Amino acid sequence: DAGITQSPRYKITETGRQVTLMCHQTWSHSYMFWYRQDLGHGLRLIYYSAAADITDKGEVPDGYVVSRSKTENFPLTLESATRSQTSVYFCASSESERSEQFFGPGTRLTVL
Amino acid sequence: TQLLEQSPQFLSIQEGENLTVYCNSSSVFSSLQWYRQEPGEGPVLLVTVVTGGEVKKLKRLTFQFGDARKDSSLHITAAQPGDTGLYLCAGESGGGSNYKLTFGKGTLLTVNP
Numbered sequence: 572d573a574g575i576t577q578s579p580r581y582k583i584t585e586t587g588r589q590v591t592l593m594c595h596q597t598w599s600h601s602y603m604f605w606y607r608q609d610l611g612h613g614l615r616l617i618y619y620s621a622a623a624d625i626t627d628k629g630e631v632p633d634g635y636v637v638s639r640s641k642t643e644n645f646p647l648t649l650e651s652a653t654r655s656q657t658s659v660y661f662c663a664s665s666e667s668e669r670s671e672q673f674f675g676p677g678t679r680l681t682v683l
Numbered sequence: 684t685q686l687l688e689q690s691p692q693f694l695s696i697q698e699g700e701n702l703t704v705y706c707n708s709s710s711v712f713s714s715l716q717w718y719r720q721e722p723g724e725g726p727v728l729l730v731t732v733v734t735g736g737e738v739k740k741l742k743r744l745t746f747q748f749g750d751a752r753k754d755s756s757l758h759i760t761a762a763q764p765g766d767t768g769l770y771l772c773a774g775e776s777g778g779g780s781n782y783k784l785t786f787g788k789g790t791l792l793t794v795n796p
């Protein structure tokens with residue numbers, strides 16, 4: 572399907588486990604972003620990528636790892652999940668740094 | 684740290700009423716974006732305002748950017764149940780490695796039939 576997709580949509584895991592959230596876009600957008608959305612905090616940027624093999628930290632990067640070997644994919648890995656990482660995670664993409672960001676449907680992650 | 688304060692946090696109104704939500708900051712932004720987010724979905728961009736004092740209209744929605752580019756408002760005329768959702772503002776600042784998009788916490792609007 573065209574657009575931006577995220578998988579899984581829902582995930583329950585346990586403290587200490589590794590979890591990878593997937594993001595795929597079909598527009599060949601250069602920029603991709605990962606945000607988390609929490610009550611009381613709004614949307615906060617975790618990591619972003621300007622192109623394949625180029626990634627940079629956002630506002631709240633600790634505990635997360637990203638990679639971007641292909642333009643269309645931008646996986647987010649929680650190496651050792653903690654309860655504070657329970658959140659809704661959104662991936663987004665845009666043509667350039669200042670152009671419109673298109674958001675995926677989100678992944679609701681619960682860490683027990 | 685740049686902060687965007689949105690008010691009110693929650694708003695519940697009847698169909699046909701008018702409403703205004705606000706997005707305020709002590710920081711200057713190069714532009715201000717407004718998004719609407721529906722339950723279970725990601726935010727969708729509604730409009731970007733760039734010039735201080737700018738007013739943009741999108742059907743029944745009117746967006747205004749403050750003269751000093753620190754605040755913005757969204758006015759909805761004759762609200763409809765389809766307007767229900769979380770309204771987020773986001774301010775752009777910096778450029779290159781310093782580029783930043785700062786989001787407010789949102790206003791949750793419920794329009795009752």
